[in-house]
Amino acid sequence: MQLFPNGRGVGVTETLHGLAEWPVVVLFGLVTQLGDGWFLFLLGGTLFVAGEEFPVLGVDRRRALFVFALALTYVAVIGALKGFFGLGRPPGAADPPALAWAPGALSALLERATTADGPGFPSGHALGTTMVWGGLALVVDWGTARQRFGAAAGVIVLVALSRLVLGVHYLVDVVAGAAVGVALLGALYRFADEGTDPGRVLGVAVAVGLVGLLNGLTFDSVAAIGGALGGWAVWRGVADSTPAHPTHRREIFAGFGVLLAAGLLFAALEAFEPALALAFVGTALAVGGAVGAPLLGERLV
Template sequence: MAQPGRGLGVPDALGGLFDEVGVVVLAALTQLGDVWFMSVLAGGLYLASTRPGNPLARRRGAFVLALPIVYVVTVPALKGVFALPRPPDAGVAATISWLPSLLTPVFENAATAEGYGFPSGHALGTTLVWGGVALATDYRTWRFRLGVAGAAVVAVSFSRLALGVHYLVDVIAGVAIGAVLLLALYWFADRGTDPGRALLVAVAIGLVGVLNGISFDSVAAFGVAAGAWFAWYALVDRAPATPRTSAMAAVSVVTLALAGVLFLALYVSVPPTPVTAIGSAVAAAAIVAAPDLGERVVSAVSSGRDHTRTG
């Protein structure tokens, strides 16, 4: 059932403004708020925050890493509560005549959406994660970081409207909820220095999602939250590692990449529920503990070599 009142006429007004090239650009812009992109962004910043001599930066990096996890557990829960539909043609992609057939499925996936539409998950997630990056990092000035975050939120929100996958009210609500959630998490996590608290919030929300309905998405989201929270408290919280050599950093990067491959394998194969839960938890734990694993693996190998030489 269409609900044009939620759009206030904006999606209809934007629908005919863009040609084929414009629609492809919109589909690319909307990826700035997609969970895969924000996970890569947060994961990269998390690894970058492990530079030696600054454990506080590692904690703030972990806070940023927690934000896309909060995003993936929160959005399905909210959409299930409101259960409001998307615009009628949200699942229909525009025909791009010059697009190679190999890229057509990629474009269709980026330019369409299914399921409930309120609030906009992309608008909420972009506000939460990009806003969190602005709050928790110290790159250049606060105004510059806020400007970049604001530009990302505007670009993603506009792309969702222009692609016809959301109504205006969906996007406004997504931005508002994302901003409130970010500020609450930032305060609860002691200005981003206690990421374990943000991860604990993700576990609680994820558990509610599983209790509301067991599905691949809800189980995978809960597994990610639980694995990340456990790894932080069990392996990292008391003494966050700061890899001191290129070998340690390389092991950390490889660990992060392998965790990403595991996530992809789970997403493609959609295994039974127990496998989904365990696999998601292991992958998330590996990401959180990647810098610490890098330090421990290289240290263990070096100690073994030294022992062999002295023996």
């Protein structure tokens, strides 16, 4: 029995994508980056290293790691769900827009930002944006609760809309992604003692990553479990030693250097997709390095 016997298209994606000229496509290609995996990891990792010194959104490092752990869990969850359902994307989702005016390098970046392939249900961007930006609204002290959740909701709606305008998801996909994100965020926030015990969320990411392997050994599934295990194992070793608050800016800059190295390693793995064993070890090192960045930054200076 099919989950959606009559299909997931209700005409919204076709209408929005059909009306979008190239300037609109490029604009929403940029907007959608607010929910892309690389940006969510960068946001969580930077907040974790900077701690309370992060502009406007500064928070103690345990709560910041909770946000980073949400990004890890999102990757594991979306991989498991998409592998289970195996539902495709709208026709033409992988076709790049006509951008003959753009030079080669820029054209390649825009193509990556405005297209998608692989399974489409539920929307990973909608799920990840809901979890990470919603998690930020839960733990930071900026403004009032209404302002924080209003801002988070605005980002979630914009990212979800961008997936429809770009023609890479159906409306059902983004609604389901956001709904799953809300449910997971609420459960994980309670499970992590209101965000103060991020190790529990890292453990959930490991468990979900193991389930994701049941869909098959692919680069994505192996990278998800490798990253989750690396982050969880390193945090178990450094949780009591990691300073909750930065002591000086040199420590933060050194931590950013470690985070940058971890990010470059992860980017290289994604670009070249090496053998599965190397992908597992590499992602474990990359995420483990990110989790250990504040302590390494302190030791380096």
